[in-house]
Amino acid sequence: MATDKQVSLFDPSIMRRAVGDSFGKLHPRLLAKNPVMFVVGVGSVLTTALLIRDLVARSPEHAPLWFTSAVTVWLWFTVLFANFAEAVAEGRGKAQAASLRKMRQESTARRLIGGREESVPASQLRKGDEVVVEAGQLIPGDGEVIEGIASVDESAITGESAPVIRESGGDRSSVTGGTKVLSDRIVVRIGADPGQSFLDRMIALVEGASRQKTPNEIALHILLVGLTLVFLFACVTLVPLALYSEIKLSATVIVALLVCLIPTTIGGLLSAIGIAGMDRLLRKNVIAMSGRAVEAAGDVDVLLLDKTGTITLGNRMATELIPVEGVTLEELADSAQLASLADETPEGRSIVVLVKERHKLRGRNLHDLGAQFIPFSAHTRMSGCDLGARQIRKGAVEAVIAHVERHGGQVPVQIRRDADTIAAAGATPLAVSDGARILGIIELKDVVKSGIQERFARFRAMGIRTVMITGDNPRTAQAIAKEAGVDDFLAEATPEAKMRLIKDEQQKGKLVAMTGDGTNDAPALAQADVGVAMNSGTQAAKEAGNMVDLDSNPTKLLEVVEVGKQLLMTRGSLTTFSIANDVAKYFAILPAMFMGAFPDIAPLNVMHLASPFSAILSAVIFNALIIILLIPLALRGVKYRPLGAAHLLRRSLLVYGVGGVVAPFVGIKLIDLCLVAVGAV
């Protein structure tokens, strides 16, 4: 399962690579992608130049050598730390993705060309190639079954050990590279060129190369660049303004002030946050096709949820036995069991289970009883068994009534009434008969997954509306909707109706998320703002959606939304923290800058920092260290709680706003004390 693939937050091998990458990312072209860190980089170069000047020609007018060196070193650290954060995030994402695609690179494929088979490495398969896979072999690439049927072990991808059936045509034709065929033989048409599979695309997204900034990331970047420019003005103009008071500010000090003020914390962590968001999705076995989709997930207003598999367990289950008058419950239970013993459908099995649990009737073997199993047919709409002369049947109420009447039996009026009551409650009634006698009714119910109601309540608190999509009739749908606690439902849903619903919601300005797996879901998946395709679904569905869930678990949509929200919250919180930090930095640096000319301003040095130089250096060091300290937060994301917006905001403000103001006062003071303690200042 997803949790099995956890990579520890600071995996040593990832760390090692990341350290190397941090230096690689110093390349100006790469650095320029992040304007905030680029400014720090330029500042570092500048102070380095000053340091070299001072080394060559000392002048008493200049700041002490140790100070310039220390500031220079820590400015470089600031850039490196930011690079490191990004590299770690990338490394983790890559490790995650690599573990998924490892096996398939080594496999060979049996490509069909004009009916002939030839052996080629899996990595050379192109879109449209057809390959043969037989029992025991790995499927060499993502694609679609075009011939045959096979059971496939997809545990490598999903962690689910039970094999699944994949067959040509229909909605179960899609196969994933790296999974293993357990039985039979299939022909697969490869769906993507090398490097273009979903996994490849995901890997590219977490690596730097093809990663594009998401809309909100760009907007946030604009804010950060704007703030950087504001501080650039403020710092550069400070030189002449100070000159008015005959204070000569050294470039080192100005660069230090600038770097401390510009939002390096969020600037340095922003791309790591984005990558980590995708990575978190991947850990949940969801592949996002773009960062934009992850972001949109946080914004979703409406969730369209398929009833089956998402809200209910997926199969109707027997929940109640209702005998007609004159029949004991035991008699009904006995017959119901006999009628279902050989029935391998989930409904049939659930009847056996119910009878066993409620009435302590152990399962019997039909062979031992000498009974003959009568399978379900669309024609009779019944199944059961013949036990000697006894004809035991269960099936649709009308079919059983007809069967009984044919045998000259009496139909009690109660039976129809009970059946209607059950249907009205959203369940399905099955009648049971023994020969010409109707014994009673089995209630089959869609069982709502446990805990789903609380989950929907949480979504409601977040302001997300849930809509259940079902093919059931409105009456049934309404009953289930009520039990599950969804806000709305779409009954007797056709693909067209689904599409219309999405468009209507979008017209109102809302963002819609949905899951789907069938080919006829594809247009709706494409239309939805967040379309999560099941990995077990058709190729068309996967192409249309912007996420693929490898576990094919429709409930995952809820987690996807949470990851999206967490991503946005992490950005907002760290931005707030970063800006709030500046207050303390001002109180550290500005008095230090002007104390020489105006000793009277000593009271402004509220932190009582040891000396002007140690004050500035402490602020610079704090500014660099905070990036490292916040990397785990950036990678993990801030803790998400399903609360209303106002509540969330109050919390975040307290932690990141007020905390952001207070933390640097403490941090800078501590660093200053350390510097004094080690005798550096």
Place this chain on the structure above:
Amino acid sequence: MKSSILVALRMTVVTLVLTGLVYPLVTTGLAQALFRERANGSLITDGKGHVVGSELIGQAFAAPYYFWSRPSSAGEKGYDATASSGSNLGTTSKKLRDRVAADSARLHKENPGAMGAVPNDLLAASGSGLDPHISPEAARWQIPRVARARGVAGERVALLVDAAVEPRELGILGDARVNVLLLNVALDRQFGAQR
């Protein structure tokens, strides 16, 4: 574009006529009809009917038998009603500190009988340089000098000062104050002009 420029030009003329000419002219007409005396400067006359100034505009007084106004930065010599201005000197201004020190010394010298320190406002130039008022304390502080110069008892002058004190408007607004010109006119009326 062309039409919008035309509209802009036409609206410029129309609004200018309405708000720049019609409005002030109408206001003037109404003001002259309703509040003629106020609209024309709140001028006051002495006992002989000569206009001696505006009730609202402070004057410089140097003679010992008159109450003195606050320092003024309006014009070269102060109280130039065509050159309203404050000193615009700040707390750390040496000029201001020197001026206050000099004024304080001078006032003490010229008010030998005055009690206590020089009231604040007598050492501070007003914002307009035309402040017609001083604080009641500043007026009382000057009573001994004025009484001696006029050869009358301090109590009699004090009675005039008390009558001249204008309280806060509605009991709340502004500060209590004494109109120097009105007080001096009242002095002259009561005790005769000195000139």
Place this chain on the structure above:
Amino acid sequence: MTANGWLQILVFFALVVAVTAPLGAYMFRVFEGRHQPLPRLLGPVERALYRLGGVDRTREQTWVEYTVALLVFSAAGVLVTYVLQRLQHVLPLNPQQLGAVEPTLAFNTAVSFGTNTNWQSYAGESTMSYLTQMAALAWHNFTSAAAGMGVALAVARGLTRRPGPDGAKTLGNFWVDLTRAIVYVLLPLSLVFALVLVSQGVLQNFAAYREVTTLEGAKQLLAMGPVASQEAIKELGTNGGGFFNANSAHPFENPTPFTNLIEMLLIFAIPAGLTFTYGRMARDQKQGWAIFAAMSALFFAGVAACYWAEAHGHNMEGKEQRFGIAASALFATVTTDASCGAVNAMHDSFTPLGGLVPLVNIALGEVIFGGVGAGLYGVLIFVVLTVFIAGLMVGRTPEYLGKKIEQREMKLAMLYILIFPLIILGLSAWASVVPYGVSSLNNGGPHGLSEILYAYTSGTGNNGSAFGGINANTRFWNTTLAVAMLFGRFFMMIPVLAIAGSMLNKKTVPPGPGTFPTNGVLFTALLLGVIVIVGALTFFPALSLGPVVEHFVAHGGKVY
């Protein structure tokens, strides 16, 4: 500080609160209603203006058309004002026979009034003829204020209008907004309050300056003129350009504590009322009150600090006795909160911290009620920023009034935010190191730097008040300040209107429990935080070299 001082402040604020809703509702009817109020009385005037101006009032404009109309009209206004000043010696209503105004001064003044700044490099009584005061300056008091209201309305429409199926494209008609602002709001109120002012002693005549013989026998020449008509609109339109050099400290402009109260109230009336109008446009009155509350909190913080500093220093230098310290500190706070710039005391002579308050008020972006219109659209930019930062923290991409805030809006908002420090700090830095800058200063030491900072902050913020000791009537100062005022007005208006244009077409998502509420206490607090932090972070370094250092130096007893 005295209890009575605080009572004055509270009485004033109570009056502001009292007028906010009725005036706001009235303005909503004027600008957004189907039927304007007082149809018999003012309807004909409105229609006459349309007819004479060639305005088609049924045709709404896109944001670009709206902006072009505003810019062309403003340019024409600046030009006319320049020409009137240059030709005043040959035009009527010039009893003192004042000469033509010097070119850079005329340019500075034309820009100053065209931008609603009303910075005064000149002394009114010795420079401007009555015609110039009325037709060039008071006229601009009306039009620049009305234009500001128009921009605010356009922005409010951009944020609050819900697009139809094809999307809304227009946000009102500049000429209609301008005309209605003048005819229904500015003109009637000005007329009434001008007469109230006259009844208290404010001049209103066309007489030549009156010479009187003082009690001591000296000659005193009393300046005259149509003061009250200009005074009323100067406050009401948050213009602030005084008839006289001493502005509202002059007894002929502001003769009594009562007129002082009236003038302060006129300054805050429209900006406060517009928050209510805005709430009504947003169909949620609380949206307006949330903004009002943030403004009020900043107002109280400012007035408390200023009053404390001045009272603590017993500082009467530059203050009028009739107002006293409390009403002077209050006026200074009000006039700089609101981009008015009228003064009833000389800010230059305030204590360092007392003077810091007006400076900070302006530097925060003139959003504490702010200029007529300018305050509302300025604060809405901060609202957008606040929503952006805070919105992320609730796990959604930010939205305001159901409309998403995206790249384009952020870009424009940052442009708006950037102009301010760029102009203020850039020009201040220049002026502080060149002889032609520093030679105009009236004070030495850090206070001199404060004068420079105040001048450019006031100019860029379109406030117009000054640390008045600075002699800004030089070519350098007149020109650079004019540039500051132009950028501060139009380079900030254009992004604002562009934001309005881009927000206009966005779909509106109805608010739910997951949307960040912008109408509560929490939002007010956040908005406050963002305004203060953005302003403080931007200007703290520069300010620390001026008033802050001066405060500590003054404590040390040092003089310059």
